[in-house]
Amino acid sequence: MDLPFLYETFLTLISAVPLTLQLAASAIILGAVLALGLALCRLSGILPLDWLARAYIFVFRGTPLLVQIFLIYYGLGQFREVRQSMFWFVLRDPYWCAVIALMLNTASYSAEIIRGGLLAVPHGQIEAARACGMSRLLVFRRITMPLAIRQALPGYSNEMISMVKATSLASVITIMEVTGVAAKLISETYRAVEVFMVAGAIYLAINFILTRFVAIAEYQMSPHLRQPASLRDVPAAEAR
Structure with a gap:
C-alpha cells in the first residue's frame, strides 16, 4: 500500500468536504421544512391535502434519486418557458439543482418519519x-412538536446519514464534492481502489460525527436519561 499516495489523496479529497457538507445541510434543512x-x-x-401529500410521497419515494437529479438538471432546461422564467437563474446552476433534488427526495421520506x-x-x-387553557398553536409548539421530535429523532438520523451519502450522486452533474473529486483523481492516476478507500473513509468519518451529534441531541431531549443511575433503578413509589 502506497502510504504517501493515500496521504496526498486524503489532502485532495478533504478540500471537497465543505461542499459535501453544504449540500447535505441545505438539503436536510430545506427538506425538513417541506x-x-x-x-x-x-x-x-x-382529503385533497392528504391525497396531494400521498401522491408526492409515492412519486419521490418510488423513483430513484439519480433519475430525479437528471430530470431536474437536464429535463427542466428543455422547456423554453422554464428558461425564460424567473427561476432559470437557479435551475441553470448544478449546485441548486442538486440541492432541490436532494431536498425533494429527503422530504418524501422525512414526512413519514415526522408523521410517525x-x-x-x-x-x-x-x-x-x-x-x-393553551391554544392549539401553543400546544403544538410546546407539547406536540418537542415530543414528536424526540420520538422521530432516531429514525430521522438514518435519513440524515442517507443524505450525506446521497450527495455523492451530485457528481454526475459536474459538482466537485468528495466523489466528484475522487472520480477526477481516478481519471488522472488510474488508482481507483486507493482513491475510493480514502473517499469511503471520509464519508465514514462524517457520518460518525453526525451520529454523535444526534446521540447528544437525543440525550438532551430525554430528561429521564439524565437522571442518576440510582434514581433510574429505584421504583417510582420508593423514589417519592
Whole structure:
C-alpha cells in the first residue's frame, strides 16, 4: 500500500468536504421544512391535502434519486418557458439543482418519519395542555412538536446519514464534492481502489460525527436519561 499516495489523496479529497457538507445541510434543512408541511397535510383530515401529500410521497419515494437529479438538471432546461422564467437563474446552476433534488427526495421520506413522531405523542398530554387553557398553536409548539421530535429523532438520523451519502450522486452533474473529486483523481492516476478507500473513509468519518451529534441531541431531549443511575433503578413509589 502506497502510504504517501493515500496521504496526498486524503489532502485532495478533504478540500471537497465543505461542499459535501453544504449540500447535505441545505438539503436536510430545506427538506425538513417541506417534510413537516407534508406530514401536517397527511394529518389534517382534509382529503385533497392528504391525497396531494400521498401522491408526492409515492412519486419521490418510488423513483430513484439519480433519475430525479437528471430530470431536474437536464429535463427542466428543455422547456423554453422554464428558461425564460424567473427561476432559470437557479435551475441553470448544478449546485441548486442538486440541492432541490436532494431536498425533494429527503422530504418524501422525512414526512413519514415526522408523521410517525406526531402520531406517537400521547393524546392525554395534549388534552391536559388544552385543559390548562393553551391554544392549539401553543400546544403544538410546546407539547406536540418537542415530543414528536424526540420520538422521530432516531429514525430521522438514518435519513440524515442517507443524505450525506446521497450527495455523492451530485457528481454526475459536474459538482466537485468528495466523489466528484475522487472520480477526477481516478481519471488522472488510474488508482481507483486507493482513491475510493480514502473517499469511503471520509464519508465514514462524517457520518460518525453526525451520529454523535444526534446521540447528544437525543440525550438532551430525554430528561429521564439524565437522571442518576440510582434514581433510574429505584421504583417510582420508593423514589417519592
